[in-house]
Amino acid sequence: MHINITVLSLIITGFEILGILTAIHAIMTVRTPQGAIAWFFPLVLFPFLALPLYWIFGRNRFQGYLQPRRAGETEVHRIVSEALDEYRRDFGAQLTGAAARFEVCEKLAGLPFVSGNKLRLLIDGQETFDAIFEGIESAKEYVFVEFFIIHDDELGREFKRRLVDKAREGVRVSLIYDAVGSHSLPGSYIRDLTEAGVEVLSFRTTRGWKNRFQLNFRNHRKIVVIDGKRAFVGGLNVGDEYMGRSEKFGPWRDTHMEIVGPAVSGVQLAFAEDWHWSSSGRHLEANWEAERAADPGQDVLVLPTGPADELESCGLAFLHFIQAARERIWIASPYFVPENDIMAALKLAALRGVDVRIMLPNKADHLLVYLSSFSFIATSELGGVKFYRYEPGFLHQKAVLVDDDFSAIGTANFDNRSFRLNFEITICAADEAFATDVEAMLARDFDNCRLVTSGELHRRSFWFRLAVKASRLMAPLQ
Numbered sequence: 001m002h003i004n005i006t007v008l009s010l011i012i013t014g015f016e017i018l019g020i021l022t023a024i025h026a027i028m029t030v031r032t033p034q035g036a037i038a039w040f041f042p043l044v045l046f047p048f049l050a051l052p053l054y055w056i057f058g059r060n061r062f063q064g065y066l067q068p069r070r071a072g073e074t075e076v077h078r079i080v081s082e083a084l085d086e087y088r089r090d091f092g093a094q095l096t097g098a099a100a101r102f103e104v105c106e107k108l109a110g111l112p113f114v115s116g117n118k119l120r121l122l123i124d125g126q127e128t129f130d131a132i133f134e135g136i137e138s139a140k141e142y143v144f145v146e147f148f149i150i151h152d153d154e155l156g157r158e159f160k161r162r163l164v165d166k167a168r169e170g171v172r173v174s175l176i177y178d179a180v181g182s183h184s185l186p187g188s189y190i191r192d193l194t195e196a197g198v199e200v201l202s203f204r205t206t207r208g209w210k211n212r213f214q215l216n217f218r219n220h221r222k223i224v225v226i227d228g229k230r231a232f233v234g235g236l237n238v239g240d241e242y243m244g245r246s247e248k249f250g251p252w253r254d255t256h257m258e259i260v261g262p263a264v265s266g267v268q269l270a271f272a273e274d275w276h277w278s279s280s281g282r283h284l285e286a287n288w289e290a291e292r293a294a295d296p297g298q299d300v301l302v303l304p305t306g307p308a309d310e311l312e313s314c315g316l317a318f319l320h321f322i323q324a325a326r327e328r329i330w331i332a333s334p335y336f337v338p339e340n341d342i343m344a345a346l347k348l349a350a351l352r353g354v355d356v357r358i359m360l361p362n363k364a365d366h367l368l369v370y371l372s373s374f375s376f377i378a379t380s381e382l383g384g385v386k387f388y389r390y391e392p393g394f395l396h397q398k399a400v401l402v403d404d405d406f407s408a409i410g411t412a413n414f415d416n417r418s419f420r421l422n423f424e425i426t427i428c429a430a431d432e433a434f435a436t437d438v439e440a441m442l443a444r445d446f447d448n449c450r451l452v453t454s455g456e457l458h459r460r461s462f463w464f465r466l467a468v469k470a471s472r473l474m475a476p477l478q
Contacts, residue, residue, distance in 0.1 A: 016047055022054055098405040098430035099299050101324050105428060108313040109303040111269070116292030117261030117300045119429055121409075121437045125243040128236050128256040129155065135226045135258075136162050141287065142172040144225040144271045146203075148181040148218065148411075149237035152189045154245070159238045160192060167197040172285075175200045176271070176278055178219045181237070201278040203423075217307050220411050220422040222256075223271050228287030231259045231267040233427050234409055235398050244393065249363060251393030253445065255332075257409045257427060259300065261293035266302025270425050273304070298431040305412070306423035314412050315419035317426065319345055321400055321408065328355035330401040330442050333414040334394070336360050336373045342414075343376060347383030356385045358414075359442070359449060361395035369415065378454040388449035395445075399438060406430055407438040
């Protein structure tokens with residue numbers, strides 16, 4: 001018994017020492033003071049519980065991911081560098097109007113605004129997958145596909161059939177799926193694809209012994225590229241709920257977009273970098289000879305962001321969207337858990353007369369995030385920021401409209417996970433005609449919303465308000 005007590009004491013002491021050392025590591029490496037504090041006390045007080053959680057969720061930089069557009073002396077780097085030089089020289093947009101106001105986004109993206117594009121807004125699941133399936137059917141050389149979630153359901157099986165049929169025609173089909181987002185995808189689904197000739201890779205964040213605890217990172221991108229000439233990007237994954245077939249969520253409100261023109265090369269580059277990681281360094285054969293779809297066409301910047309970036313590119317881009325707004329900024333997002341700098345920018349924008357509107361879902365998808373959003377609503381009302389809840393079904397679109405000439409559609413939510421932990425992609429359009437389409441879409445959505453005030457929170461029960469306050473404390477970790 002004496003020996004057992006001694007061993008137990010040594011174990012407890014060892015965990016306490018390790019907890020203190022890890023807490024020091026958190027102070028030195030976690031990107032925000034709020035996040036460091038959120039980790040420090042549990043690591044010191046409850047190391048048995050907090051240590052494994054920190055090893056999994058505490059990392060804020062993704063290790064080992066090579067970005068050929070930024071660094072490296074590999075063959076991939078040479079090919080991409082040559083393609084980007086031609087991309088900038090032949091299609092770089094004149095930075096006037098909206099493009100000039102958002103020039104800083106070029107530095108965040110490592111890519112330029114390019115002209116000569118043709119954009120099409122795709123609203124909801126039916127329109128989106130009709131367009132994607134038509135695009136796959138039209139492919140002559142290759143199809144690149146990347147989704148966060150793929151389900152083995154009605155839509156998922158139709159998606160699989162389309163890829164299988166194309167591969168059997170001799171068209172090269174390459175697919176990346178996120179291992180966590182698609183955790184329920186059965187092995188038989190993957191076998192059906194690979195046996196037909198589709199090359200399937202999982203974006204495994206834990207690849208390599210140094211990265212075995214990188215479970216908190218996700219590849220949240222949704223990309224389809226057809227022959228290097230057409231691309232599809234937006235909020236929809238492959239699953240029946242995205243078609244509005246979910247009994248729990250009912251109608252599913254989401255937005256995708258189609259790109260034709262030089263900007264497709266930027267989308268393809270993001271896929272190529274993910275392929276490079278997922279395949280342990282294999283080069284992806286692709287068509288890098290971009291073509292104009294219109295003259296002058298629409299000016300577009302492809303903004304791939306993620307936890308491997310040297311800067312917090314996604315969060316900085318969204319912060320700049322807010323700061324650049326002169327007349328209005330409308331934001332639609334299913335998750336709203338921003339940090340203080342984002343909230344301060346939104347309040348300041350409203351105070352200087354900008355029409356600031358935030359559209360959120362009325363139905364809860366992730367409870368902790370849903371509760372947290374109430375606390376931001378309550379503290380922003382005095383600043384003039386207006387919050388709306390979309391009522392007909394679940395709102396999942398990620399869209400931003402700035403003034404009358406700039407819009408952004410993509411995969412990034414308005415939360416810490418998208419700003420810091422997820423690989424995302426956002427399409428920025430400096431174009432009045434496309435902004436008009438986005439305005440009309442969002443205006444219809446706002447007609448299906450109710451304005452939310454702080455009074456709604458005050459009318460809730462004490463326990464609900466306590467849950468809101470408690471969830472706000474966890475905001476840096478969400």
